[in-house]
Amino acid sequence: MNMKRLFISLAIITIFSLFFVSCYYDNEEALYPTLSSACDTNNVTFSITIVTILNNNCYSCHSNTTAASQGNNIALQNYTDVVAQSAQITTSVKHTGSISPMPKNGGSISACSITQLDIWVRKGMLNN
Ligand code: HEC
Known part of the structure; x- marks a missing residue:
């Protein structure tokens, strides 16, 4: 594998990783759009x-x-x-x-x- 191919492969992997990271955040925001992380949704009495x-x-x-x-x-x-x-x-x-x-x-x-x-x-x- 020459350097150019190695570079392109790394770039593709990086782009895909970023894509999945942003999807993760999208899902979190879709679940609780306006809630701060301090909001306790587990222990509601x-x-x-x-x-x-x-x-x-x-x-x-x-x-x-x-x-x-x-x-x-x-x-x-x-x-x-x-x-x-x-x-x-x-x-x-x-x-x-x-x-x-x-x-x-x-x-x-x-x-x-x-x-x-x-x-x-x-x-x-x-x-x-
Ligand atoms: C400043 C006084 C006041 C406060 C504070 C208040 N209410 Fe009311 N509430 C009323 C009045 C007066 C009514 C009668 C309907 C109207 O005048 O709008 C009412 C009606 C209601 C009704 C019946 C509504 C209907 O149309 O059937 C509910 C349910 C209710 N209030 C819940 C709450 C909740 C929950 C809170 C707190 C988050 C709250 N109220 C805070 C005065 C208040």
Whole structure:
């Protein structure tokens, strides 16, 4: 093999390697488009993950004590209440227009929080 052929072979191998590396990153981005690597999608629990999201963004209007005056009587504090409202909760935070966008008069909760709510619902809404 002369030097020219060796060089061309190495160039082809390099180009193919780069191609596969970029495909790998493409797939990662397709899976979790806007999530930072700090978003924990593995350990999603009701008592910690979900209650923290609701506490930080929703309980000013939807706790057991604020629901009547601020939250249209929709309390999202007890586990059974959250389960009963789960479909509306996950839709309302996505601001799709089909349901009143939440948090009301606020911005959006983070993409990580939206994903964690979806994961909790998809995994069967465990009381964990
Ligand atoms: C500033 C008060 C306020 C905050 C904060 C708030 N909500 Fe609401 N929410 C309301 C009010 C008031 C309604 C009644 C509908 C309306 O006025 O848009 C409502 C309605 C809802 C509904 C029923 C929507 C429907 O059309 O059936 C859901 C589900 C809901 N909120 C979930 C949430 C979640 C989840 C959060 C936190 C991410 C949140 N809300 C934060 C005030 C609030």
